[in-house]
Amino acid sequence: MKDEKKPTEAERKPAQPTSAEQEADPKAPKKAPYVFKILPADPKNAFDFEDVADK
Amino acid sequence: MKVALVFPPQGHFTQPYLSLPSLAAYLKQHGVRDVWQLDENIAAYDHFLSRERLQRSLARSGADERLRELERKPELVFTDMEDYQALSEIALIGPEVAASIEEAKRVLRSPREFYDYERYLWAGRTVEQALRLFSREYAPTRLTAHGFVMRYRVERSAEIVAALSDERENPYLEFFREHTLPRLKTIDPDLIGISITFPSQAIPALTLARLVKQWKPSVHITVGGGLLAYVADKLSRRDEVWSLIDSMVMLEGERPLLQLCEVVAGERELSSVTNLVYRDAATGEVQKTPHESPLDIHTLPTPDFDGLPLDRYLSPELVLPLAATRGCYWGKCVFCTLYTVIGPGYRGRSIEQTVEDMRILQERHGVSNFYLAIEDLPPNMARRFPQAILEAGLKVNWWCDARLEHEVFTEEVCRDMAASGCKRIAFGFESSSTRVLEAMCKGIDPEKSLELIRRTHEAGISVTLYVMVGFPTETREEALATLRTILEHQRWIQEVSVRVFYLDETSEVFRRRSEFDIVEIFPDPEADLQVYYDFRTGSGMSRAEARQTYLEFTRALRSHFPVFQNTNMLYHELKSHYFLYLVKHGSWEQLKELVLEPAVTAGEGSPRPRRRARLVERELAFDRGEIDRTLASIDSATVRPRYQSDLFEAEDLARFDRELEPALPSPARLVYNAESGEVQCLSAAAAEVLRRCDGSRTLEQVVEVFPEEVRADARRCVQEIARAGLLEPRPPEPQPALPL
Numbered sequence: 001m002k003d004e005k006k007p008t009e010a011e012r013k014p015a016q017p018t019s020a021e022q023e024a025d026p027k028a029p030k031k032a033p034y035v036f037k038i039l040p041a042d043p044k045n046a047f048d049f050e051d052v053a054d055k
Numbered sequence: 056m057k058v059a060l061v062f063p064p065q066g067h068f069t070q071p072y073l074s075l076p077s078l079a080a081y082l083k084q085h086g087v088r089d090v091w092q093l094d095e096n097i098a099a100y101d102h103f104l105s106r107e108r109l110q111r112s113l114a115r116s117g118a119d120e121r122l123r124e125l126e127r128k129p130e131l132v133f134t135d136m137e138d139y140q141a142l143s144e145i146a147l148i149g150p151e152v153a154a155s156i157e158e159a160k161r162v163l164r165s166p167r168e169f170y171d172y173e174r175y176l177w178a179g180r181t182v183e184q185a186l187r188l189f190s191r192e193y194a195p196t197r198l199t200a201h202g203f204v205m206r207y208r209v210e211r212s213a214e215i216v217a218a219l220s221d222e223r224e225n226p227y228l229e230f231f232r233e234h235t236l237p238r239l240k241t242i243d244p245d246l247i248g249i250s251i252t253f254p255s256q257a258i259p260a261l262t263l264a265r266l267v268k269q270w271k272p273s274v275h276i277t278v279g280g281g282l283l284a285y286v287a288d289k290l291s292r293r294d295e296v297w298s299l300i301d302s303m304v305m306l307e308g309e310r311p312l313l314q315l316c317e318v319v320a321g322e323r324e325l326s327s328v329t330n331l332v333y334r335d336a337a338t339g340e341v342q343k344t345p346h347e348s349p350l351d352i353h354t355l356p357t358p359d360f361d362g363l364p365l366d367r368y369l370s371p372e373l374v375l376p377l378a379a380t381r382g383c384y385w386g387k388c389v390f391c392t393l394y395t396v397i398g399p400g401y402r403g404r405s406i407e408q409t410v411e412d413m414r415i416l417q418e419r420h421g422v423s424n425f426y427l428a429i430e431d432l433p434p435n436m437a438r439r440f441p442q443a444i445l446e447a448g449l450k451v452n453w454w455c456d457a458r459l460e461h462e463v464f465t466e467e468v469c470r471d472m473a474a475s476g477c478k479r480i481a482f483g484f485e486s487s488s489t490r491v492l493e494a495m496c497k498g499i500d501p502e503k504s505l506e507l508i509r510r511t512h513e514a515g516i517s518v519t520l521y522v523m524v525g526f527p528t529e530t531r532e533e534a535l536a537t538l539r540t541i542l543e544h545q546r547w548i549q550e551v552s553v554r555v556f557y558l559d560e561t562s563e564v565f566r567r568r569s570e571f572d573i574v575e576i577f578p579d580p581e582a583d584l585q586v587y588y589d590f591r592t593g594s595g596m597s598r599a600e601a602r603q604t605y606l607e608f609t610r611a612l613r614s615h616f617p618v619f620q621n622t623n624m625l626y627h628e629l630k631s632h633y634f635l636y637l638v639k640h641g642s643w644e645q646l647k648e649l650v651l652e653p654a655v656t657a658g659e660g661s662p663r664p665r666r667r668a669r670l671v672e673r674e675l676a677f678d679r680g681e682i683d684r685t686l687a688s689i690d691s692a693t694v695r696p697r698y699q700s701d702l703f704e705a706e707d708l709a710r711f712d713r714e715l716e717p718a719l720p721s722p723a724r725l726v727y728n729a730e731s732g733e734v735q736c737l738s739a740a741a742a743e744v745l746r747r748c749d750g751s752r753t754l755e756q757v758v759e760v761f762p763e764e765v766r767a768d769a770r771r772c773v774q775e776i777a778r779a780g781l782l783e784p785r786p787p788e789p790q791p792a793l794p795l
Contacts, residue, residue, distance in 0.1 A: 039680035
């Protein structure tokens with residue numbers, strides 16, 4: 001179910017890098033330590049109820 | 056005299072539509088023998104959803120290289136995220152989808168495999184993924200199972216004209232050139248009739264007309280169908296249109312089409328054809344001929360489906376549409392335009408004729424499933440039709456729309472309907488508010504409606520409700536009360552089809568809009584084909600509130616209704632798949648118990664969790680899960696009212712790029728389960744958990760590499776990975792040997 005897993009506000013924000021990481025390489029990919037997250041892909045053409053009603 | 060009738064893309068792919076078979080039967084009845092029916096909608100889907108064509112899309116997409124370019128960026132703005140979403144999927148699964156698409160189509164057409172729900176879901180997901188892969192080639196154009204949209208608006212004739220020659224974004228140019236034109240050249244017709252029922256057909260229909268005119272300028276091309284009833288007059292004012300077509304048929308097409316055959320044969324003047332719009336060759340002026348009263352429906356022949364590619368539709372069994380009536384016997388609902396535009400008047404075939412139509416079609420095509428393509432089941436038919444079917448000894452299944460007629464649908468009538476093979480009824484419920492229903496002139500009582508719904512359900516018929524949100528003056532509280540009512544009575548309701556109210560310029564609401572407290576309308580000055588208007592009311596919900604409330608409805612329905620779960624696959628293919636599943640299992644209760652809500656066997660309880668063998672994975676520099684959320688958080692209809700498309704305007708996209716927080720690199724993994732067709736987005740830590748689930752480690756050994764303080768999270772992650780279907784199911788417990 002795509003809509004059951006509503007992210008909290010905290011989850012929505014990407015984890016911030018530590019200051020040490022930023023100093024080392026500001027462009028380095030951020031580490032989000034131990035965020036265990038699994039979500040079904042939700043691509044753009046997921047249908048709209050209204051699309052179906054018309055045909 | 057050769058006549059080619061064309062049903063252009065885009066419509067549904069699960070069953071044929073009724074327009075061509077009705078016209079073909081009438082022409083043949085009147086001596087026009089050489090009639091060809093071309094369903095270019097199913098032909099296009101069948102071609103686009105082919106291995107060879109998808110491999111071409113894959114090559115043209117350059118997904119790997121373009122994804123790497125995006126991954127080198129320090130951040131992704133909104134439009135980058137849209138690209139990233141599409142390209143990461145194609146890079147992960149494109150080759151697999153192209154390789155398995157023929158198998159997916161075979162499953163959907165296979166009477167054995169279609170009803171294996173896991174296989175069905177895999178096939179449906181594969182088709183959707185394939186359509187995304189195909190669409191990417193023409194981005195931002197998007198073809199789905201239920202829609203076709205381009206950046207060009209179909210409310211603006213200038214944009215339609217621009218779309219017709221856009222080789223980069225119009226996928227039908229190539230298709231028509233490679234497939235439809237060669238067929239037409241072989242037929243070499245004297246008259247071509249193109250049926251346009253949906254707005255999504257407008258651009259493809261005129262694209263085909265343009266190509267045909269380039270090949271054979273002398274052929275007479277006429278267009279007709281439901282959409283023309285709304286826009287023909289406006290469309291006729293655009294000069295370019297008359298270089299593409301020769302005439303437009305208004306309203307019912309049988310008689311004008313026959314008369315056009317006589318014109319092409321030199322037996323009649325164009326000006327004598329009724330219900331026609333054309334441009335006079337001598338004066339260049341647009342002419343509109345008088346409307347003749349419609350044909351006596353009793354004299355119409357049984358629809359003729361011969362010549363349609365009946366084995367190509369993506370369903371294991373045919374569900375044929377049949378029109379027992381034309382028009383609506385009620386004809387009072389103020390939001391409806393059927394009786395104000397399509398009209399005139401309601402007509403019904405005799406019950407005996409309809410039963411005979413079924414018998415003939417069953418005999419011709421071996422079909423036992425029918426969709427009564429009618430506005431609503433009239434009371435006399437509800438009472439007598441079931442008995443007539445039984446007396447004729449027909450073994451059929453059928454479904455239709457109906458009004459909530461409290462006096463008509465008694466327990467006995469519901470029981471008879473079920474006995475005659477009625478598996479599903481879709482009722483116009485709209486609202487649970489008496490005030491709103493009275494304003495709509497629905498003529499129904501919500502309390503009595505619920506009783507009727509209960510009777511229908513208890514007779515064994517699946518109940519669908521049409522619901523409307525945002526009728527002028529409707530308050531948010533009234534709309535939410537409707538939602539609560541539906542959820543409270545969910546045990547009697549299997550599906551809900553919800554939509555936002557649209558203000559159609561041909562409706563009674565529009566004509567008497569001050570009575571509905573509509574204080575302002577907002578025409579689009581460039582939309583010369585505009586039918587729907589944005590508006591403001593003095594009371595009730597604003598349009599934005601109505602849209603938000605509608606979205607709340609859809610979320611609640613997806614949470615509570617089994618039919619809308621599992622990526623809503625059955626609902627996607629609404630036209631016939633859900634109905635066929637009902638037929639197969641005999642009743643909703645059986646379908647629910649055996650198919651939609653079976654006991655889940657996940658692998659989290661395995662002593663040594665093992666990831667599934669057929670997983671395809673890809674490391675990503677950006678978190679696809681977060682990108683999906685960001686993209687889904689903006690609703691295009693809230694940003695700007697658009698009625699025929701959900702694509703964003705270029706200026707809105709530019710604003711999102713400037714104003715929305717970009718995505719920053721965050722390593723993640725995309726995992727495709729080739730058995731189910733599902734794709735999951737895993738964070739780096741979750742991906743590590745999955746990697747360690749190799750069948751050699753116990754749960755504790757899987758999580759032991761993580762610090763003590765997060766091990767509980769890691770254990771929960773194993774459960775989530777199992778629920779997402781990425782682990783092998785737990786092997787069955789060994790049964791103790793029975794004593795001899």
